[in-house]
Amino acid sequence: MxxxxxxxxxxxxxxxxxxxxxxxxxxxxxxxxxxxxEENVGGFDLLFRTIFGILAILALAAGIVKRSPWKWIVALVAFTGLYSSILRHCTPYAIPGISTAKKKRA
Incomplete structure (x- = not known):
């Protein structure tokens, strides 16, 4: 008992x-x-990350972002977006097991 x-x-x-x-x-x-x-980024998510990364770099290059703290935030968005789209990997997606990539056939 x-x-x-x-x-x-x-x-x-x-x-x-x-x-x-x-x-x-x-x-x-x-x-x-x-x-x-492991590749876990694909499809619309990959396109979304790439476009936002490129737009963030263009905003920094054109001088659209004036204030210093915002420049760092936009640079972080650009780096994260392009880095994850080039590698096709997102570590925060990997932790819960989310994947938007197409599964490879064995």
Whole structure:
């Protein structure tokens, strides 16, 4: 009886523990290649990132963005957009397992 009461009283804790343990297991070194190198950007998302990256670079080159903090934000948008579209990888997409790329046929 004591064991059953323990698990009933700690059911939420056990569920959270299993969830966190599963997340940690997802980031083990064996999965780092998948986390950082797998292609997960494609289609409209790829086009969207490329266009916004190019527009941000053009805005910086044309001097449209005048204030210094905004220049850094626009430069970050440009770098992130072009970097993720060239590599076809987005690490924030990889963490929850989102992919907009077409799956390769084996």
């Amino acid at each position: 004591e064991i059953q009461e323990y698990y009933q009283n700690n059911a939420i804790y056990c569920g959270v523990y299993k969830y966190v343990r599963g997340l940690i297991r997802g980031f083990c070194p064996a999965n780092l290649e998948k986390l950082f190198l």
